[in-house]
Amino acid sequence: MRDSGSDTGSDPFVETEDQQALRGLARQVAARDLAPNARHWDETEEFPEASWGALRAADLFGITIGEAYGGMGLGDVESAIVLEELARVDVSSAILAQLIFNGPPRAIEHLGSEGLRSRWLPMAASGEALFCIGISETEAGSAVNHMRSRLVADGDGFRLEGYKNYVTGGHKAAACLVWCRFPESVGTRGIGAVVVDLTRDGVSVAGTHDKMGLRGTSEAELAFDGVRVDASDVLLTGDPSNSEAFKTLIAHINHERCGNAAMCLGAAAGSLEYATRYMNERTVGDGTLAGFQGLQWKIADMTTRLEGARLLLGRAVRLAGVGGTPPALETAIAKTAANEAARFVCDEAIQLLGGYGYSREYPVERAYRDIRGLLIGAGTVEIQKNFIGTQVLRGATTTSPGWMANP
Ligand SMILES: Cc1cc2nc3c(=O)[nH]c(=O)nc-3n(C[C@H](O)[C@H](O)[C@H](O)COP(=O)(O)OP(=O)(O)OC[C@H]3O[C@@H](n4cnc5c(N)ncnc54)[C@H](O)[C@@H]3O)c2cc1C
Known part of the structure; x- marks a missing residue:
């Protein structure tokens, strides 16, 4: 794997071979080690020790930490890939990786002294300690x-x-x-x-x-x-x-916002996949739920919102480049879109499962409750919208080629 920030490749719609391999690894760990216990952590409120151990055994904690400190030195693109895959099955466990990828260790590496880095980063990269x-x-x-x-x-x-x-x-x-x-x-x-x-x-x-x-x-x-x-x-x-230090800290939270958005996309994707399978299997009279056009449109709307948000997040994390921070406006747009897409998709997934969707025995109910907190953490949806609205009214533009400033 590369060792110097995200590989942003030449085609924004295609992951590199290394990124595909990383996604495959995260998906495997999620399915094998995280999914079986997800309901248990939710019901008991126990700290997900087994998830921690699995992520540690797979060497996934170190992906965003520099090689000098025992990590792989990858960036926001790879962080988003892993968080999305983990959150597809269990957001509580994905949060553990989020705290290491985009929490204090990232701030220490980017903003801290060599003393702070050498003291804390090896522990973060190896999964020896949580931050x-x-x-x-x-x-x-x-x-x-x-x-x-x-x-x-x-x-x-x-x-x-x-x-x-x-x-x-x-x-x-x-x-x-x-x-x-x-x-x-x-x-x-x-x-x-x-x-x-x-x-x-x-x-x-x-x-x-x-x-x-x-x-x-x-x-x-x-x-x-x-x-x-x-x-x-x-x-x-x-x-x-x-207020310089404060501004630097606020800007650095953009890493966390992108990680939050990635987890929303993961949970929404997991719910959409579950609902799709369910609709193909659930018989109603002579057919299945999948045969009803009104429900097909729900799947279309869920897919469209999820894919739109995924593209916006892809832009924000790719713009971070090598060792940089995702830009504020693109990040706020991506977080808002991912938060709202997840709320819509997870809610519709419950509806598509009918009474079963409302039961704690099915994972879509848990996903809805989990992502709900992500609309509040790392800066609420309303605060993101305050920022987007005021920036646009002041003439700020994103990198979108079609954007006309001050129309
Ligand atoms: C799951 C979860 C994890 C969290 N993890 C952490 C963590 O690790 N560390 C940490 O420090 N904090 C954490 N938080 C706290 C989180 O950052 C705050 O809850 C959040 O910033 C909102 O602050 P508040 O709860 O005081 O709500 P308030 O700020 O009181 O807001 C209440 C409501 O008013 C709206 N509102 C407030 N001001 C405005 C405004 N100017 N314009 C429009 N609407 C406004 C808000 O959007 C919200 O809907 C977490 C929260 C959650 C839910």
Whole structure:
């Protein structure tokens, strides 16, 4: 396999041989190791340890991490391929890969010091440790600029005082990338980020949220009570005179948004495939469900929305290129399209299965509950639309050749 970012190839509609091989591997692991336990994680809310072990055994955790740290150095295209395949059978398990591919390890590699990289990236690439990201707080979700978590100067380092909620995997992770205020920070000025070793004194898991879906991977509430943060733990220093660090962090979330979109596409594809099989098998009178034109149109609409979103995501991840970050406008469009396609497709899949679709014994019901959370995480659909709308009104354009700026 290539070792320097995504192979974007010459034809945007065709995957390279390496990408096809990676998709094949992820599909095999998903079918053999993830699918059989997916319902179990959902019903019991147990952390998907067996999925973790399977992804680790297949060496899939390291795909986006640089070779120097034990990974394969691939990019957003390959991340999207693997996440889509894993989410086709179980979004809770796919989230584990998302946290490694597009969470703190990616930020550490792109934005961090060599000290941070050599300390944490080998553990991420080998699947030795999980990582989590702490941005949201009780009164600072979409309005992230209202965050309260802050650093207080302490000798040559800091002490962290704060509380983060909805931290995916926070109860199992080795380290958390915490967005916080540096001394004298106001508004978005002075917001930066630190990597906190979660075994440090003063860190506690205050609880986990009870959720509708994604029940294998809990979202934790993390409290930081005077936690020591060394100067070497700083990922990006927040300078109280400007918002540069904050803007860099926000832009970097585009990796996570593309991963979120890929998981939506995967779950939607899995539901569409299941519904298609079901319609061909389910007899009603003398025929099958597949014979009803009204239901054929549902399949057509589901396919059209899914394929449209897949093309938009393909554009965003390919534009990231080698070692880059997916561009903001294309990413927001792709996430919105994938989130809404998944909501539509997974909902229609339930309808096509009739009463069985509503039963927890069939996977389409779980997929619907799982993707519902993805319309909220990594920036809600509404916040993506705020961004798209304001950008377009200001004259921003995408790379689409047909786009006419300021019509
Ligand atoms: C499954 C899941 C996983 C998550 N994982 C993490 C994680 O690992 N780390 C982390 O830090 N956070 C995580 N989050 C939190 C997530 O980022 C926030 O829930 C999200 O940003 C929304 O914030 P909020 O819940 O406070 O809702 P609010 O910001 O209060 O929003 C409530 C509603 O109002 C809308 N709204 C808010 N402001 C505007 C506006 N200006 N214009 C239009 N509509 C608006 C929102 O779209 C939403 O519909 C996760 C959330 C979920 C559901």
